[in-house]
Amino acid sequence: MSSHHIVKEKQEPALVVEHLANVEEDFLGQLLEWTPTLVTHDNCAMHLIERGIKIDVLISNEETFTAQSYVSVLRDTQKTFLEQSLSYLLSRAYPAVNIISEHLPLYLFAFYWKKINMVVFQQKKKIFPVTSGFRKWKPAHESIFIYAPEGSFKTKGLKKQAGELYTTTTDGFYEITFSDRPYILIAELF
Numbered sequence: 001m002s003s004h005h006i007v008k009e010k011q012e013p014a015l016v017v018e019h020l021a022n023v024e025e026d027f028l029g030q031l032l033e034w035t036p037t038l039v040t041h042d043n044c045a046m047h048l049i050e051r052g053i054k055i056d057v058l059i060s061n062e063e064t065f066t067a068q069s070y071v072s073v074l075r076d077t078q079k080t081f082l083e084q085s086l087s088y089l090l091s092r093a094y095p096a097v098n099i100i101s102e103h104l105p106l107y108l109f110a111f112y113w114k115k116i117n118m119v120v121f122q123q124k125k126k127i128f129p130v131t132s133g134f135r136k137w138k139p140a141h142e143s144i145f146i147y148a149p150e151g152s153f154k155t156k157g158l159k160k161q162a163g164e165l166y167t168t169t170t171d172g173f174y175e176i177t178f179s180d181r182p183y184i185l186i187a188e189l190f
Contacts, residue, residue, distance in 0.1 A: 010037075010092075010093065010094050010095065011034075012034040012035075012036045012096075013036060013094075013095075013096035013097050013098045013117070013119070014036050014037040014038070014039060014089050014094050014096070014097045014098070015031050015032065015036045015037070015038045015039070015097070015098050015099075015100070016038075016039045016040070016082065016085045016086075016089075016097055016098070016099045016100070017038065017039070017040040017044050017048065017100045018040075018041070018044070018081055018082060018085075018099065018100060018101045018102065019044070019100060019101055019102035020044050020047050020048070020100070021102065022123075023100060025051070027121075027190070028051075028053075028100075031098055031100075031121075032053065035054075036098070037056045037057065037089075037094070038053065038054065038055050038056050038057070039055075039056065039057040039058075039059065039085045039088065039089070040055055040057075040058060040059070041058065041059045041060065041076075041081050042058070042059075042060050042061065042062060045058055045060075045067070046067070049067050049068060054068060055068055055071050056071065056072065057071070057072045057073075057074060057085075057088060058071050058072070058073045058074070059074045059075075059076055059081055059084050059085065059088075060073055060074070060075070060076060061075070061076045074088060080105075082099065082101070082105050082108055083108070085097075085099075086108065086112050086115075086116060086118075089116060090112075090115055090116055094116060095116065095117060096116060096117035096118075096119075097116055097117070097118055097119075098119050098121065099118060099119070099120045099121065100120075100121050100122075101120055101121070101122050102122065102123075103122065104120060104122060104127060104147075104185075105120065106185075109129055109183075109185060113129045113182075113183055114182075121190065124189055124190060125145065125187040125188070125189060125190070126187060126188050126189075126190045127145075127147075127185055127186070127187040128185070128186065128187075129183040129184070129185055130176060130183060130184060130185075130186055131182065131183050132176070132177045132178050132179060133175070133176075133177055134175065134176045134186075135173045135174070135175045136173065136174060137172060137173050138168045138171075138172075138173075138174060139168065139171050140168055140169065140170050140171050141167055141168060142167065142168045142188070142189075143161075143165060143166070143167055143188070143189050144158060144165075144166045144167070144168065144174065144186060144187070144188060145164040145165055145166070145186060145187035145188075146164055146166060146176065146184065146185075146186050147164055147184065147185040147186065147187070148178065148181070148184040148185070152178055152180055152181070152184075153176055153177065153178035153184060154176070154177050154178070155174065155175065155176050155177075156173075156174060156175040157169055157170065157172060157173060157174035157175060158174045158176075164187075
C-alpha cells in the first residue's frame with residue numbers, strides 16, 4: 001500500500017533565494033522538497049538552473065529570460081530584492097515564506113511580520129519572530145540566539161552564554177517573555 005501526498009498551492013512556504021554561497025545541497029533539497037514557489041534574482045538564477053532547480057519568479061533587469069519556460073519575470077524596481085519578493089508573495093496571498101539570505105533583514109521583520117510568516121536562513125541559523133510567552137521543547141545544551149536588548153525579556157530554561165547566545169539548561173521547554181515590543185527575533189542552529 002502506498003501513500004500519495006497532494007500538496008496544494010501555497011500550502012508550503014514560498015522560497016526566496018537572495019544568496020546561495022555556503023548553502024548545502026541537502027539543506028536546499030529539504031526546503032525544495034514540496035516544490036514551493038521559488039523567487040530569486042539574476043545573480044542566483046543560473047546557479048539554481050545548473051542544479052536543476054525550477055525557478056517560478058525571477059526579479060531581473062534583463063529584457064528576456066529563456067533559460068527555463070513558464071518563469072514570471074518581474075522588472076527590478078527601486079525596492080530591495082527582498083521587499084519586492086515579499087510584495088509579490090503578499091499580492092498573491094502567500095501565508096508563509098522561507099528566505100535564504102546572507103544578512104539579517106531586520107527592517108523586513110518590522111514591516112512584514114504580521115503580514116506573512118517569515119523564516120530567514122542565514123549562516124547556519126534559522127531566524128524567526130516570536131511573541132511573548134513563546135515556548136518550545138529542546139534537548140539540553142541546544143543553542144538559542146535572542147536578538148533583543150538585554151533586560152528587555154525574561155527566559156526560563158535558558159542560560160546566557162555570550163552576546164545573543166543562550167543554551168537550554170535541560171531537556172524540556174524553554175520560554176521567552178517580554179512586554180515592551182510586539183515580537184523579538186530568535187534563532188536556532190540548523
